[in-house]
């Protein structure tokens with residue numbers, strides 16, 4: 692370390708009077724303290740505008756700029772049918788407009804069990820604590836409505852239905868379709884015939900005697 696009074700050697704007998712060596716533990720402590728010093732972090736000390744702070748750069752002094760007219764968010768580029776659940780003629784879609792994969796069904800199961808099962812029951816049969824205690828209009832079984840087109844379910848989730856609120860802010864469109872697909876699986880599971888099952892599943896069910 693250099694001092695104003697000239698170079699010194701560690702342990703040198705020629706160290707000028709009045710200049711004391713800083714003890715090592717204290718040095719370490721100082722380094723640790725400096726490491727947390729925000730002014731030394733170039734990311735923090737760089738010139739920038741902060742949200743809600745006044746800006747000297749813009750004539751209107753507002754730092755948060757509105758997007759340019761016509762700006763489209765990356766996640767907004769979704770096919771019309773997927774985003775609205777309606778075809779070009781405005782009618783609700785009979786079938787979901789995206790490929791039904793196992794992964795989509797798994798997402799649907801998770802989202803349904805988080806967002807819907809609490810009221811409509813895990814089997815969508817309307818059996819839930821909420822349904823038992825809700826006097827105004829208990830959440831109905833969704834199995835009875837199997838005849839409705841896929842787009843209708845999408846609309847109900849997106850826009851709400853009677854006293855049921857919209858889930859548009861909680862569920863991105865793909866997750867809403869995932870729920871519709873899983874609802875179809877639940878409906879199918881509650882009215883499937885034994886001979887419709889794959890042989891392995893059929894054998895298992897017969898063994899279990901269900």
Ligand code: HEC
Nearest residue numbers: 806807810828829830831836844847848852853854855858
């Ligand atoms: C807070 C409880 C609650 C939750 C959570 C809920 N619903 Fe509902 N849902 C209801 C009620 C109550 C109705 C009946 C509303 C009415 O008729 O006014 C309903 C109606 C429906 C209907 C129309 C059923 C019919 O037979 O008319 C569908 C479809 C539906 N919900 C699907 C869903 C899906 C999918 C979810 C999850 C994204 C969900 N609901 C979450 C309470 C709920």
